[in-house]
Amino acid sequence: MTKRTPASPAVDDALDDALADALADAFITVSRALVGTAVRSVNAAPVEVTLVQHRLLVLLATGGDQTVGTLAGQLEVNASNASRLCDRLQKLGLVSRDRSTTDGRAVEVSLTASGRELLETVRAHRRHEVRRILSHMSPDDVEAAITALTAFGEAANEVGEAQWTAHIL
Template sequence: MNDRLVGALSEDDPVVEAVLTASRALVGVAARSIAAAGGDVTLPQYRALVLMAARGPQRLIDLAEALDVNRSTATRMCDRLVAKRLVRRSRLPSDRRTIRISLTSEGRALVDGVTKKRRADLAQILAQLSQEQHVAVVAALTAFAEAADEKEVSGHADIPAL
């Protein structure tokens, strides 16, 4: 990393503006892919589904921590996802007080459908770029993800962050 640039960017820097514009485009792709898949889920709900798809069944408190929300917020979100039949709650036989959340087959199908739609939309957008631009996009986004400390879930490269 270029030490000269670390901490030297202002909010109106052209690099910040370019990333902001690209992030709006990516959020648009994400929102359209979720809407096309049906299921009537919000972006935060979809993010919870993605975490469950990547990590498997988990305690409600662990899901809340991964989402960086209060346990009560995660509980309300899961209530809505249970009502939509996208997740199920179960209690651990070893500790009946502990609630585990997991995807239903409908929840898995929704995540898979959104991922497929998103991949198709991104491929269509990226097809408009040259090979040289592809190389630059990969380098820039890889560096950005590393700087943001975004980690790919091992074995789940096909599962998007949103």
């Protein structure tokens, strides 16, 4: 095995930049496909919800009951926007709001059974869409994608599909 020795730090930096750019381009391309899959999946929900409303439901499924302020922070929106999102989801019967048992001043938002059902419908549709795309890839490419995407998900601090599914089922 030959040990690679860099010609100069500038050459390594250029190589790293080229690899980083190629990887960024690949992820941007894939993200367009995944956003399309996400939109089609959310549109398959039994009631009309937006992607942001769906994300709020996912946060409740994975994180349990939360205050509007906590949800706002996770969604990176102001509290009044998060409150309006919760209002709409509550009217649809997908979330409920109750006084906190530990802090009577706080109101916690909870996912309802209908909210869990919606998430399961969207998840099943998304899984079907992804499997359709994977059917056009070679087994070796699928294995490489599993490895790369698992590492990316871990770096992004996303819970794995098995953990996430356990929260909604």
